[in-house]
Amino acid sequence: MTNNTGRKRDVAESFSGATDGYLEGNVLKQGADLEQLIDWCSDATCALDVATGAGHVAGSLADAGVSRVVASDLSPAMVQTATTEYCGLEGVAVDAERLPFPADQFDAVSCRFAAHHFPDPEAFLAEVERVLEPGGVFAFEDLCVPADPDLAAYVNRIERLRDSSHVETYSRAQWLDWLEATGLTVDTVYETSRELEVDAWLDRMAVPERDRQRIRSLLSDAPADLAEAFEFTYEGDGDRLASYRTGIVLLHATV
Ligand SMILES: C[S@@+](CC[C@H](N)C(=O)[O-])C[C@H]1O[C@@H](n2cnc3c(N)ncnc32)[C@H](O)[C@@H]1O
Numbered sequence: 001m002t003n004n005t006g007r008k009r010d011v012a013e014s015f016s017g018a019t020d021g022y023l024e025g026n027v028l029k030q031g032a033d034l035e036q037l038i039d040w041c042s043d044a045t046c047a048l049d050v051a052t053g054a055g056h057v058a059g060s061l062a063d064a065g066v067s068r069v070v071a072s073d074l075s076p077a078m079v080q081t082a083t084t085e086y087c088g089l090e091g092v093a094v095d096a097e098r099l100p101f102p103a104d105q106f107d108a109v110s111c112r113f114a115a116h117h118f119p120d121p122e123a124f125l126a127e128v129e130r131v132l133e134p135g136g137v138f139a140f141e142d143l144c145v146p147a148d149p150d151l152a153a154y155v156n157r158i159e160r161l162r163d164s165s166h167v168e169t170y171s172r173a174q175w176l177d178w179l180e181a182t183g184l185t186v187d188t189v190y191e192t193s194r195e196l197e198v199d200a201w202l203d204r205m206a207v208p209e210r211d212r213q214r215i216r217s218l219l220s221d222a223p224a225d226l227a228e229a230f231e232f233t234y235e236g237d238g239d240r241l242a243s244y245r246t247g248i249v250l251l252h253a254t255v
Contacts, residue, residue, distance in 0.1 A: 008074060008095060010164075010165070019078055019081040023054035031194075037057060038060045041066065045067050046108075047107070047108040048069075048099075048101070049061065049072065049109075050072055050110065051111055051117070053082070054082055055081065055082025055083070061110070069088065071086075071090065072099070074094070079091040099130075101131045104132070104134070104136075105133070107136045108136060109139070110140070111142075116168060116169045117167055125184065129183055137253075138251075142169070142175075147172075152171060154226060158215055162201070184253040185254050186251055193247055193248055194248055195243050197242065220241065231245040
């Protein structure tokens with residue numbers, strides 16, 4: 001068993017125990033970002049949603065009239081949640097980096113807020129390129145970090161403390177390089193941000209008190225450039241971080 005196989009088993013187990021939070025959490029259930037991804041895929045007839053979680057993208061694609069939607073995730077419990085919550089989905093428990101579908105099978109592939117869990121993002125993109133038919137659409141969204149490698153490492157250190165299944169958040173430039181190398185043509189890119197309330201963000205992963213304190217210390221000691229880039233806001237007497245805006249990249253690419 002490779003390290004990644006063991007790591008992926010742990011990731012699947014950890015998400016299988018968190019289906020309710022992902023089903024009910026408003027951060028994932030709605031938003032202009034979700035609408036944008038659906039809009040990009042709305043002409044599709046056969047779509048694959050990779051790492052579907054509780055199925056918000058897959059369900060919205062089916063609601064938008066895409067006639068066949070496959071909701072896939074590493075965690076069988078997430079697939080079960082998605083297919084129970086949303087009508088008309090096909091569900092399959094699979095690894096994003098090894099999709100068990102023939103080439104040219106789909107005219108749209110979506111993936112939202114999940115690629116920072118994938119150990120080998122280039123393998124994932126190669127699979128997306130393989131299963132999409134010529135002209136097919138890839139609608140992608142994930143967290144993103146500043147281009148500065150030190151700031152990026154700082155953000156990833158905090159994210160890993162909060163969530164052991166976090167592998168790495170990449171910059172927009174890194175995704176664009178990988179997509180180009182994979183042979184996907186990027187037509188549109190948006191770099192945006194989303195406000196996170198720090199306490200709620202820690203609560204969602206049930207972060208134990210010791211790690212909460214370490215994360216809060218890292219946030220307090222964060223480089224000024226990060227505090228500025230992520231628009232830190234403070235409460236109380238001004239030294240307790242209340243919220244920040246995490247970077248997000250959305251992109252539309254075609255084969
Ligand atoms: C934040 S949730 C996804 C949210 C969902 N896409 C949405 O928009 O509501 C991350 C998901 O990635 C899945 N995941 C993590 N690693 C994976 C992998 N290697 N292959 C497929 N799914 C994976 C987890 O099981 C989890 O359901």
